[in-house]
Amino acid sequence: MPKLGMEPIRKTALVKATITEIGRAGSLDVTVGQIAKRAGMSTALAHHYFGGKEQIFLAAMRHILTLYSAEVRGALATAATPEARLEAILLASFSATNFRREVVSAWLNFYVLAQTVPGARRLLAVYQRRLHANILHALRPLIGARADAVTEALGALIDGVYLREALSPRPSDGKAAVRMLQAYLSAELRN
Amino acid sequence: MPKLGMEPIRKTALVKATITEIGRAGSLDVTVGQIAKRAGMSTALAHHYFGGKEQIFLAAMRHILTLYSAEVRGALATAATPEARLEAILLASFSATNFRREVVSAWLNFYVLAQTVPGARRLLAVYQRRLHANILHALRPLIGARADAVTEALGALIDGVYLREALSPRPSDGKAAVRMLQAYLSAELRN
DNA sequence: TTTTTTGTTGATTGACGAGTCAATAAACTT
DNA sequence: AAGTTTATTGACTCGTCAATCAACAAAAAA
Numbered sequence: 432m433p434k435l436g437m438e439p440i441r442k443t444a445l446v447k448a449t450i451t452e453i454g455r456a457g458s459l460d461v462t463v464g465q466i467a468k469r470a471g472m473s474t475a476l477a478h479h480y481f482g483g484k485e486q487i488f489l490a491a492m493r494h495i496l497t498l499y500s501a502e503v504r505g506a507l508a509t510a511a512t513p514e515a516r517l518e519a520i521l522l523a524s525f526s527a528t529n530f531r532r533e534v535v536s537a538w539l540n541f542y543v544l545a546q547t548v549p550g551a552r553r554l555l556a557v558y559q560r561r562l563h564a565n566i567l568h569a570l571r572p573l574i575g576a577r578a579d580a581v582t583e584a585l586g587a588l589i590d591g592v593y594l595r596e597a598l599s600p601r602p603s604d605g606k607a608a609v610r611m612l613q614a615y616l617s618a619e620l621r622n
Numbered sequence: 623m624p625k626l627g628m629e630p631i632r633k634t635a636l637v638k639a640t641i642t643e644i645g646r647a648g649s650l651d652v653t654v655g656q657i658a659k660r661a662g663m664s665t666a667l668a669h670h671y672f673g674g675k676e677q678i679f680l681a682a683m684r685h686i687l688t689l690y691s692a693e694v695r696g697a698l699a700t701a702a703t704p705e706a707r708l709e710a711i712l713l714a715s716f717s718a719t720n721f722r723r724e725v726v727s728a729w730l731n732f733y734v735l736a737q738t739v740p741g742a743r744r745l746l747a748v749y750q751r752r753l754h755a756n757i758l759h760a761l762r763p764l765i766g767a768r769a770d771a772v773t774e775a776l777g778a779l780i781d782g783v784y785l786r787e788a789l790s791p792r793p794s795d796g797k798a799a800v801r802m803l804q805a806y807l808s809a810e811l812r813n
Numbered sequence: 814t815t816t817t818t819t820g821t822t823g824a825t826t827g828a829c830g831a832g833t834c835a836a837t838a839a840a841c842t843t
Numbered sequence: 844a845a846g847t848t849t850a851t852t853g854a855c856t857c858g859t860c861a862a863t864c865a866a867c868a869a870a871a872a873a
Contacts, residue, residue: 435840437850457737458650462830473852478832536737543734545789546648546727555789584779584802591782598736598746615775618809626870628820653860664822669862 441480442490444470449491454533457597459540463487489550492541496558499529503565516569520562521612524589525605530596532603539597562586573620581619588615632671633681635661640682645724648788650731654678680741683732687749690720694756707760711753712803715780716796721787723794730788753777764811772810779803 448470506519639661697710
């Protein structure tokens with residue numbers, strides 16, 4: 432009993448299911464069958480809409496990146512001062528939506544994926560460039576020439592906190608993460 | 623033409639081959655066949671000595687952790703002041719042996735492995751505790767109560783730099799990494 | 814010298830999973 | 844009404860891979 436206009440619905444269902452499954456498996460060792468089942472359809476349909484496993488993964492990654500970007504952009508929109516811009520970036524990065532184990536695990540695995548799949552690498556590069564630009568733009572007026580080095584470090588620190596979160600046995604605590612990052616920043620700004 | 627006492631030789635060959643293959647594949651998607659071939663033996667022999675793929679992976683991980691620990695311990699041995707201890711840890715972490723793409727990629731993948739395989743998680747926990755203790759011990763006399771927070775941040779920062787290295791298109795530059803970490807430290811110590 | 818232990822592999826098994834295909838059916842077009 | 848497009852799946856193919864096994868060989872022990 433096929434209803435028309437299913438494509439976008441099926442696709443988003445598959446993308447969400449993919450993130451969930453990667454999160455729960457903690458690896459990319461997830462079969463199309465598992466994903467399709469969680470999304471409530473047959474394997475064949477998943478292939479029909481995406482053409483292959485790799486494309487499903489890429490779509491899922493694109494989805495996470497898009498969500499994150501939107502959140503950052505939204506938070507930046509209302510930030511007036513450089514300090515507020517930095518805070519906005521941090522809050523978005525560790526918001527309840529983004530800083531969930533599932534999502535963090537997916538991120539980690541996308542990093543791994545990016546080592547092999549050029550498409551994934553490109554996506555990640557886009558994200559990294561954007562983050563870099565945002566941070567740099569906020570830092571420049573505050574510390575001038577040192578901004579480059581601090582941007583680098585802050586980016587690495589964010590990734591590091593994510594990485595550790597993926598393995599932490601405790602429940603996610605975005606607040607604590609933000610506090611830590613802000614402590615780092617104030618140490619750098621104070622100088 | 624079997625020579626006796628092959629076991630340790632074969633085992634180390636397999637461990638090295640595993641790290642190489644994971645590094646070059648950029649993922650844990652490496653077959654026992656590939657590993658065995660690179661180590662110059664048959665698949666069956668690999669199974670014979672290790673019993674299974676998982677144990678090969680764990681042995682490889684143990685090997686990397688052991689090398690790293692030994693290097694840190696060696697560097698710490700000759701460090702007199704707390705500052706020197708910190709530097710020793712950083713230098714060891716980003717030494718030419720440890721901070722190679724191959725090894726870094728293996729690390730990243732072990733992080734992923736640790737999400738699923740309890741044995742891997744345990745190994746990683748040991749490493750993290752040790753690193754934490756070492757840094758904390760050096761920082762305490764310098765900044766007292768703030769040492770805990772800074773230790774946390776420094777650990778995450780190290781991991782983050784590793785993570786980014788795995789994806790960096792440029793060749794590894796341990797020196798630059800150490801400089802960056804030291805810049806962070808001096809900012810924190812100055813306060 | 815017979816037996817046991819250690820080293821070694823080619824061939825095989827058995828499972829699993831990605832991707833394809835043919836078939837079925839509802840909706841929309843002409 | 845006939846034809847086309849969209850949705851959907853069960854069944855199948857084909858490849859891959861972990862793990863096992865039987866068999867062979869050399870050294871050591873008996």
